[in-house]
Amino acid sequence: MAGYTERKDDHLRRLRRIEGQIRGLARMVEDDKYCIDILTQVSAANSALQSFALSLLDEHLAHCVADAVAEGGAEAEAKVKEASDAIARLVRS
Numbered sequence: 001m002a003g004y005t006e007r008k009d010d011h012l013r014r015l016r017r018i019e020g021q022i023r024g025l026a027r028m029v030e031d032d033k034y035c036i037d038i039l040t041q042v043s044a045a046n047s048a049l050q051s052f053a054l055s056l057l058d059e060h061l062a063h064c065v066a067d068a069v070a071e072g073g074a075e076a077e078a079k080v081k082e083a084s085d086a087i088a089r090l091v092r093s
Helices: 005-030 035-071 073-092
Strands: none
Touching: 005 035, 035 073
């Protein structure tokens, strides 16, 4: 079971809101809105995605990684490396 399963509905709601923000951006471009207004909305969408990603990462660490570390061994090392790599990708984006 995935670490986020208990909050799956919350996550899906957040993603639908983000999807709506992206559709709103497309409408703004279609309607020739002012560049700065579009960039402001891009920033809001980026923040929403980052917030979602951090929430998912937190759940991954609390469940998947913690469980693997409790069991120890190669699986634990692999899960920690995987999480570290995911954090590095988030930091670079």
